[in-house]
Amino acid sequence: MSTDTVKTKKIILRTADKEEFEVDEAIAMEFGTVKSFFEENPDASEEPVPLPNVSSQCLLTIIEYFKSRGGSSSAEDEAKAYNEEFVKARDNESIKELILAANYLNIKDMLDMLTQAVADRIKNKSVEYVRRFFGVENDYSPEEEAELRSRNEWAFEGVDPDDD
Amino acid sequence: MENLPPDVIIEILSRLPVKSLCRFKCVCKLWQFLISHPKFVRRHINLTITDKEIEHQRRKLILNSCSLSSLYYVEYEALSSNHLMARELDLELIKSLHDEVKLVGSFNGLLCVSVGPERMFLFNPAMKELKKIPNLDGNIFHPWFSHISRPCIYGFGYDHSLDDYKVVNIVNEAFVYVYSLKTDTWRKAAQNFPYKSFNSDHGIPLNGAVHWVFGRGKNSVESSSRVIVAFDFAEGKLREVPLPSDAADSFNTVGVFGGCLCWLTCGTSTGTTAVKQYDFWVMSEYGIKESWTKVVINIPFLCLRPLSFLKNDEALLEIDGKLVLYNPKEGTHRELVIHGIHGRKKLEIQTYVESLVSPTLWDWGLKEICSSDEN
Numbered sequence: 001m002s003t004d005t006v007k008t009k010k011i012i013l014r015t016a017d018k019e020e021f022e023v024d025e026a027i028a029m030e031f032g033t034v035k036s037f038f039e040e041n042p043d044a045s046e047e048p049v050p051l052p053n054v055s056s057q058c059l060l061t062i063i064e065y066f067k068s069r070g071g072s073s074s075a076e077d078e079a080k081a082y083n084e085e086f087v088k089a090r091d092n093e094s095i096k097e098l099i100l101a102a103n104y105l106n107i108k109d110m111l112d113m114l115t116q117a118v119a120d121r122i123k124n125k126s127v128e129y130v131r132r133f134f135g136v137e138n139d140y141s142p143e144e145e146a147e148l149r150s151r152n153e154w155a156f157e158g159v160d161p162d163d164d
Numbered sequence: 165m166e167n168l169p170p171d172v173i174i175e176i177l178s179r180l181p182v183k184s185l186c187r188f189k190c191v192c193k194l195w196q197f198l199i200s201h202p203k204f205v206r207r208h209i210n211l212t213i214t215d216k217e218i219e220h221q222r223r224k225l226i227l228n229s230c231s232l233s234s235l236y237y238v239e240y241e242a243l244s245s246n247h248l249m250a251r252e253l254d255l256e257l258i259k260s261l262h263d264e265v266k267l268v269g270s271f272n273g274l275l276c277v278s279v280g281p282e283r284m285f286l287f288n289p290a291m292k293e294l295k296k297i298p299n300l301d302g303n304i305f306h307p308w309f310s311h312i313s314r315p316c317i318y319g320f321g322y323d324h325s326l327d328d329y330k331v332v333n334i335v336n337e338a339f340v341y342v343y344s345l346k347t348d349t350w351r352k353a354a355q356n357f358p359y360k361s362f363n364s365d366h367g368i369p370l371n372g373a374v375h376w377v378f379g380r381g382k383n384s385v386e387s388s389s390r391v392i393v394a395f396d397f398a399e400g401k402l403r404e405v406p407l408p409s410d411a412a413d414s415f416n417t418v419g420v421f422g423g424c425l426c427w428l429t430c431g432t433s434t435g436t437t438a439v440k441q442y443d444f445w446v447m448s449e450y451g452i453k454e455s456w457t458k459v460v461i462n463i464p465f466l467c468l469r470p471l472s473f474l475k476n477d478e479a480l481l482e483i484d485g486k487l488v489l490y491n492p493k494e495g496t497h498r499e500l501v502i503h504g505i506h507g508r509k510k511l512e513i514q515t516y517v518e519s520l521v522s523p524t525l526w527d528w529g530l531k532e533i534c535s536s537d538e539n
Binding site: 096099100103111115116118119122123124127130131134135136137138139140145148149152154155156159 | 166167168169172173175176177179180181183184186187188189190191192193194195196254292
């Protein structure tokens with residue numbers, strides 16, 4: 001909890017499950033959605049900002065991410081290492097949930113980092129794994145799919161076996 | 165748990181390597197449509213411009229040596245070591261022609277290669293797609309005509325205005341022909357070529373044009389001052405780029421470095437041990453004569469050709485036929501040795517970035533995409 005300056009302004013955020021979080025203004029303003037909210041409602045500085053599409057668990061994780069990451073003055077290598085640690089521990093479902101939250105809150109840097117993490121995770125995976133991951137149905141006929149696969153046969157070499 | 169929205173999926177896909185994307189076309193019909201769509205292809209390419217990490221993963225060195233019937237590549241990831249293992253590009257169809265392969269140019273993941281004196285191809289190595297460029301009208305290449313004429317001068321580049329890839333062929337230093345990938349045809353662009361060439365160096369693509377260094381005037385007796393000549397695709401004609409005021413006139417060539425045009429001087433060895441240091445110039449604002457900036461490197465050289473920057477701002481250079489990695493901040497450099505290429509003479513090195521640009525799209529794919537565009 002930051003008590004270094006008396007002037008640190010706090011903003012209250014209210015999540016979908018009606019929990020309220022008090023957050024440093026600096027962090028809250030990283031969320032594009034919050035920033036827009038105050039631009040449109042300049043008199044609302046004391047009221048909680050409603051975030052009906054974010055769970056409290058998610059918001060807590062995101063706030064912790066910004067607190068632990070340090071300011072933008074941290075070295076590029078350190079930031080990169082921190083990002084890798086942050087992602088490594090989380091399973092696919094929690095990463096997806098964070099992506100949805102970061103997308104809703106409009107946090108560009110975090111979204112870039114998370115989408116890159118997903119790309120890295122799936123790049124060597126099979127077609128079936130990817131369909132499950134994104135909840136996509138296969139609408140090819142068996143003949144169409146076979147033809148497409150044979151045309152791109154080389155792209156199927158060296159694919160990780162499915163472990164999910 | 166709800167599914168990720170389409171714009172997030174597209175963001176994730178645009179960060180994937182080409183091989184993964186070719187495989188994921190099989191996920192479903194929508195994904196095949198998305199991945200092949202020109203807007204997505206453009207977005208995928210743009211990430212290599214805005215994200216250094218992604219550029220580093222997708223960029224490779226392409227190596228070429230005259231007399232070889234193949235091309236070789238080295239991943240940028242390998243550049244952290246001083247010894248590089250070059251691997252042969254998978255070019256089945258081209259290798260079977262058993263002829264000399266020359267790299268004409270590289271842009272947005274497409275390579276333009278000539279195989280022997282009469283065949284040219286456009287090739288995307290990442291997608292393993294190959295397209296033969298039709299020969300120019302037979303009359304132009306009448307055996308008698310080509311026997312006594314000068315070698316053709318080529319250039320490969322990109323026309324922003326039409327999102328089209330083009331090849332320029334300057335025939336007999338008299339006529340300029342341009343090939344368009346989208347129309348798959350050649351057309352004559354100019355009948356007047358008031359320059360003479362010193363070599364058959366290929367043109368350098370930048371900013372919707374292809375650039376060469378020619379001599380002004382056709383009279384070989386008069387001393388020909390050198391000039392940068394560009395074929396501008398949007399305008400469909402030749403124009404000149406102003407030179408730096410103080411540059412030495414000495415075996416000059418052009419190059420591209422960090423997205424800017426460079427003016428390179430090349431010295432000749434005088435036989436003494438001391439090698440004179442030449443500089444090179446970078447045009448920081450394209451077309452603006454005053455923006456020519458001299459770049460000083462503390463490595464002595466006769467011939468320098470810049471290749472590209474790495475993600476840590478080191479510069480990859482070709483110096484006197486060798487590959488050198490230069491650290492401008494510390495002023496240090498190290499030489500990179502390439503292994504795995506047999507029977508080679510002097511190597512020509514270029515860089516290329518993996519992309520989804522398909523040279524065969526307009527042959528059979530576009531109609532399907534256009535019709536499903538209505539969904």
